[in-house]
Amino acid sequence: MMLGLAVAVVPMQVGARALAFARSAMFGFYLWLFGVILVGTSYLNNGGPGGGNAEMVDLFLIGLGLVIAGLLLISTSVATTVLASRRAGMTLIETPIFSWSALVASVSMLLTLPVVAGAIIYVAVDHAYERATFGATEGVNAWIGWAFTTPQIFIVAIPTLGVLAQIVATMTRGKQPLRAGLLVGVGLMSTAVIGAVTQSSHTVSFSGSASDVLKSLIPYLFFNHLPILGVFVVLGLSLLALKNERAKLNAAFVPAFLGVGMVLTGMIGGAIFKITNLKLANTVFEEAVLVYVCYGAVLSGIGAVAYFGPRIWGREIPSAPVLGLGLLGFLATVLASLPYFIAGFADQPASIANNFDYSGPIWLWNSLVGAGHALMALVVLLFFAVATKSFRSGTISSATSADLFESVNG
Template identity: 30%
Template sequence: MTGTNTDMATAITTSEDPTPFGWLTTADHKRVGRLYIVSAIIMLLVGVLLDVIVRIDLTSGTDFVVLDGDSFGQLFALSRETLVLLFLIPIFLGFSMYIVPLQIGAGNLAFPRAAAASYWVWLVSAGVLFGAYIGNGGPYGGNSDLVDLHMLAVGGLVVGLLIGAVVIGATAMTMRSPGLYMDTTPPYSWSALVTASMLVVSLPVLLGQLVILYVDHRYGRVFLGGNFGIWERIDWLYRAPQLFMYSVPVLGIASEVVLASAKRRVFEPLAMYFTIGLLGLFGFGAWANFAITNEGSDIIDGAEGIVLVAMYGGALLAITGLLALIGLALVQTLMQNRKVPEITTSLLASLGAGKFLLTGALCGFIGAAVDWLEIGDRGNLGNAQLRMTTWVTGQQSVMIYGAGLLGVLAAVHWWAPKIWGRQLNELLGKLNFLVIAGGAFLASVGPFLSGLLTDQPDFVYQDPSMTSIYSNLVDDSGAEGLSALGLVGTLIVLSGVALLLLNMFVSITLKKGMEATDDPWSGQSPEWLLSSPPAMGQLAELQDLSSGTPLLDIAEAEEAASNG
């Protein structure tokens, strides 16, 4: 592979319509990727805002603060759906659609029109989802027709995301440059393939169950028990261990950024691919599903408890292994070259995201072990199991706000030159890192402690209008202060998201950001061979790409030549 491939890669085989109509009809992976990324960040803002409202209500031990019983349940569900189905999954899908073809030397995605269809199905379904909630639908909603519509909308979102996952998977498997084998693929492309494969085998489980829930809710409500049996059967999608699966690309991004910053290869590439794959496998959460595990029986008892503990333990080992591998590259640079790598926002955010991932796995392991071993009589004598308390909310905050959002921050700063042709403001970026990391820490530590110390419930799966969640059935007293801590953290996360959007607006839309060179970070992977940004339209394929680190190969060859 030589650098002259840039000429080849910038040759356009089909051009794109630059007008707004062109964006509507585009089948260019770069445009569809951008649409996904920007839409998902906007959805994130909405999701965090909804989470703030939910958390305001948790600050009172006895009363609802701003909502009533029905709307609390609906907003709780919507906030989770927004953060996962409208932010976490699609944003990494968007990055994958943009970056994977560039990294593997392909001219476009395997099925570019299907990728565009994926985005539009997802977007329309998102609109229908919000419409259903606005009309008093959704789980715990009062309008049964719109409850049905909510299920259709979630089904539409899943179908849209699934199409995208199939396109990414097929692209990574079949569109690689002829000389680029799977074991030399850049780590982000590998993580995208792992995520896509795991989405393909987990999201449809929800789809199959949604069909049954829809039929039963629509016709007779024989076993569903009205609107109150829906959420408990679909919420596995928004909890750990499933959340680990959505975070696999974070490991890919961290590997790209850290190795490029260290200007080194990973010590053992196969171990890197293996650990990334393992996290995907351990993130398969469909089995830990209320609807499957005998309709609400205690899955923590017996063999299932062992499996859950083992899965969290495996995820913990996988993340530790990968962080150790890429961390070693940084240490080697420090020790051997006596050179401190440039501290960029992407590097900080990657390391921070890795740390949060590790925390998420550790907390999952501890929580599952405590429940399984019934430490502190969890599950007995009226003590709630940790998985039923806000311990779960803490995990969600770690995984979504910590690992997920910091991973996005790293990716946006790292690939902004390649996506928009401009670098984001680094000073604002570093401030952004501090704000998001601090917010995510507080947003998670409050619920963790309130779940552990006060048994504050994650959610009450019953009719809110009958039980008045926070006054009769569940005593939340004692958790108010800790909930307030979580609320403050979420507000800080919200300001972090606003800061990210501001940085993007100023640097990209107002064009105040530094115009990017082709390879501003001294990157290793093939996308840095291309111009920043690559021209719109389908690029010619890189025919003789045989390495996932062509730029490092060139640098090493030059260094070897200069050394004699």
């Protein structure tokens, strides 16, 4: 979703005549779409990691490969547009903050997704023939599962910072103090790439001597807390900009701000998950981290469409539905995630649907999580309906292209 917005918005922000490698980006979209269909089909027919149908597991790997190929093509197009297609006189430092975040996210994907693609090739060949070296069906998740968990998923959420900062810049009439700090904050979040490409989980244990704790604490802080620091920097500078007495609230700010908050909550949860003394491994705690980050990105996407949409289609989305659905999406995210944070500490195992027991109210946590997922699906559908109606027959927008930029000098 964020890459799709970048494809539409980045050329306008940097003053490019068109998206770089536009046909390649379109081809990437169709690869991604076809891959998603194959992955969904495989899951519906007992495929996917650990699936019981070998042919559907093969289909899953093929579909996932197509998804990654599509994302790589789109990322290349977005990154090239920012780097090489800016209008005359615009330096990279002067690039609008959303375009900067899109560049950072695209480059991060270009660094990490080829690693995933390589692992998929090895696993697919092994699964189709010997099924010994990489653990057959059960080994699929062991070798490529890192691509769907922390810290790799943080990369997907990088543009959420750009969306929030861009909306705040409009609310403050383009004035953004310490704008360079925003660029640094977005860049800090991309340090998650280092842990992702090495496929290493940097944990910390507070047992043993002080020297032993220090040996694990330093890499733990570097790989797990630097991305969190980046989010705090962007949030802090955005709130500082809102101290401007002329700041005017934009409805899109609510879902964008709440989305970044949910992403931050997931990232903090990811750091807590890496503390081995808490014994959270193989529990549903990690699932909650994933949901917080992904649903936070969805919330931010709602804010992004509400903000950028009128500048693309020329018609406004009413403020009331954006505010209401933003708050409802926030509630859905909390319901779908927080209970599993609690259940994780109560040792509810991951990847097991039944025949387990633990020290907590199983029915309560699972029911709340299910309700949260259902509510988020409803929020997405309602927003799609509202946006579609508004962009077809809504009020003509008064937004100008100047709203897509912020003051470089603050």
